[in-house]
Amino acid sequence: MTTRFTLGNGLRVVVGHDPTTAMAAVNILYNVGARDEDPSSTGLAHLFEHLMFGGSRNIPSFDAAIERAGGVNNAWTSNDFTCFHDIAPAVNLETLLWLESDRMLELAFSEKSLEVQRNVVIEEFKQVCLNKPYGDLSHRLRSMLYSVHPYRYPTIGRAIEDIEGVTMERVKEFFFSHYAPNNAVLAVAGSVGPERVRELVEKWFSDIPRREIAPRRYPAEPPRTEASYSEMEGRVPQIALFVAYPMCGQADPDFPAFDLLTDVLANGNASRMYRRLVMPGDLFSTADASVAGSEEPGYLLLSGRLLQSGADAEKRAFDALERQIAAIAADGVGERELQRAFNRFVSTDTFSNIDLATRASTLALDEMHGETRADVMARYRAVTPDDIRRVAAALRFPARIAYRPLSE
DSSP states (O other): OEEEEEOTTSOEEEEEEOTTOSEEEEEEEESOOGGGSOGGGTTHHHHHHHHTTSOBSSOSOHHHHHHHTTOEEEEEEOSSOEEEEEEEEGGGHHHHHHHHHHHHHOBOOOHHHHHHHHHHHHHHHIIIIISSTTTTHHHHHHHHHOSSSGGGSOTTOSOHHHHHTOOHHHHHHHHHHHOSGGGEEEEEEESSOHHHHHHHHHHHHTTSOOOOOOOOOOOOOOOOOSOEEEEEEESOSSOEEEEEEEEOOTTSTTHHHHHHHHHHHHSSTTSHHIIIIITTOSSEEEEEEEEOOOSSSEEEEEEEEESSOSHHHHHHHHHHHHHHHHHHHHHOOOHHHHHHHHHHHHHHHHHHTTSHHHHHHHHHHHHHTTOOHHHHHHHHHTOOHHHHHHHHHTOOSOEEEEEEEOOO
């Protein structure tokens, strides 16, 4: 059973009651992400996620308090949202809500915490972007797909220098401009009933004041009018090719069709790319397709790792990847093929939401989008073979990247 209510300060709350578990999961989703950063302070949203664990007005150590309650916690940042999630025995739900309410109210804003978390994020930048194979791909790919929109920078930031330059003044401005009850969704899943959840949420969150949320004033990305190509080298095990096509954002009616298109292409051993590109064993060792599930226009990404090297092999591989899109644009897909993709989507969604923390996250995201899980399923169920063919035909002007091992 799912229950919804909104506090007087604008905090939207959704409760998923599950009497079969002894646990409770709390998820707070803030409508702020990397797209809300000043271009001179890229990476601030992700750094701020880390700062939220550095102490709040009344709680010097968030982790110590949640561990005493037998709980665990984590967080993530995307270009669009920032999420904090906790899980603990249901008898300690009030502790989770107390902790989250205090850091929504105000952080400690400690210079020491800023310096510690800045160093943590810089090390993460080095690990993910500089030392991980293909880790800097996102920087290059986004710079090719976006020229003015803030999606042109990865969530982790444009460069280490931007993270080093973040000041306490900028941190405080970011908090009071975006972290507020009227800019968030709180989801609770577990064995605590909706009446008790409402009582606790009102106790800990109702006195937090509304805040003036900074308006989004960044420019819209102009439509692409030509394809682009780039080459990269790094400490990678084999040549990898990437083809990214601009596509719509999540709220667009065509988003489910693009998502199911990637499942037709690359979800499972019965998918087209596995059967046509990987199984022959002569050119590709792996091949994949995915969508960037962003709120604003994103991209559909095809990728593959090659068994051969050289200009001729790369050309044949790029042609083979793009031919998968062209074939569907020309000939469409069959009813059974689409049904198989939809069934995989449903099964993946169902099994992932067995996990209580994932269920709370799903409740929060759906509420942020103004829909229910039933609405989402209905959107996907309504996709037809003609929709798949039509969206495939709309994919144009890709960004292509050939990423090769370092030359000897």
